[in-house]
Amino acid sequence: MNKAWQLLRIASPQLPIGGYSYSQGLEMAVEQAVVHDEDSAQRWIADQLLLNLARFEAPLLLAHCQAAASEDWLQLRALAEQQRASRETRELRLESRQMGYSLQQLLSGLPELDQQAQQLFSELDEPGLAVGWALAARAWQIAPQDALAAWLWGWLENQLAVLMKTLPLGQQAAQRLTSQLLPLLDHAQHQASELEPEHWGSAAFGLALTSMAHERQYSRLFRS
Numbered sequence: 257m258n259k260a261w262q263l264l265r266i267a268s269p270q271l272p273i274g275g276y277s278y279s280q281g282l283e284m285a286v287e288q289a290v291v292h293d294e295d296s297a298q299r300w301i302a303d304q305l306l307l308n309l310a311r312f313e314a315p316l317l318l319a320h321c322q323a324a325a326s327e328d329w330l331q332l333r334a335l336a337e338q339q340r341a342s343r344e345t346r347e348l349r350l351e352s353r354q355m356g357y358s359l360q361q362l363l364s365g366l367p368e369l370d371q372q373a374q375q376l377f378s379e380l381d382e383p384g385l386a387v388g389w390a391l392a393a394r395a396w397q398i399a400p401q402d403a404l405a406a407w408l409w410g411w412l413e414n415q416l417a418v419l420m421k422t423l424p425l426g427q428q429a430a431q432r433l434t435s436q437l438l439p440l441l442d443h444a445q446h447q448a449s450e451l452e453p454e455h456w457g458s459a460a461f462g463l464a465l466t467s468m469a470h471e472r473q474y475s476r477l478f479r480s
Contacts (some may be wrong), residue, residue, distance in 0.1 A: 259397070261308075262390065262396040266406045267406035269412050269414075270412070273358040273362070273385075273388075274355055274358055276417065278351050278352075278414070278479055279480060280467075280472060280480060281463050281467045281472060282300065282415060283418060284469050286419075286423060288460075289467070291423070294425065297425065298433055298437065301412070301437055306440060306447075309458065310445075311447070317390070317404060317407055318339065320332060320389065321390045321394075321400035322422070324390035324391055325393070325394055325400055327372065329376055331353035333379075335386070335387070336380060339386045340352070344460075344464040345464055345467040345468050348480060350479075351385075351480045352386070355384075355388065358383040359391075359392055362392075363391060370394045370412060373394065377391065382389050401445070404449075412434070416434065418478065422477065423465055443478060467480060
């Protein structure tokens with residue numbers, strides 16, 4: 257079977273884990289006019305990619321995928337706890353928990369998930385998105401680097417979808433942004449792959465503040 261099918265499957269917005277429900281603080285950034293046009297949108301997304309995802313979220317997710325692929329269950333369990341502890345706001349924690357739960361429910365009903373992965377899922381108190389993603393990649397025989405690329409693409413695609421609903425940003429403008437941001441997506445993947453665990457970390461104060469403010473936003477489309 258062509259391996260691209262499973263890769264497209266995990267990257268598809270049709271994957272029923274609810275990613276479209278979340279803006280990762282971007283909706284509040286639009287409300288506050290921090291993001292107000294195509295250029296400011298490009299700056300916001302680029303900063304998130306290079307200062308947050310590439311330095312922490314992406315290398316952490318890649319490590320999840322590598323541990324799952326090598327069946328290092330103790331390491332995967334430790335990484336899952338690290339990911340849960342790193343959520344800076346209530347919204348971000350609930351987002352990871354809900355999407356992880358949705359992945360658990362999805363995989364538990366599919367024949368590809370083996371007994372070891374099922375047992376790990378059942379033993380985790382609160383499986384997050386990263387561990388769910390890693391176990392999905394293992395079940396569908398997706399290489400860790402490809403699983404990371406799919407996750408980064410899904411993140412970017414969702415951010416652009418948020419902009420089209422909130423600014424609003426037209427589809428042509430979204431494609432222009434895609435052309436500008438794809439090299440940064442590639443850079444983020446490369447940086448995440450090279451970064452040693454002792455250097456993982458980011459201080460995304462703007463993201464944390466907008467996420468906290470979003471909890472009190474009067475009218476909103478997204479859950480975070």
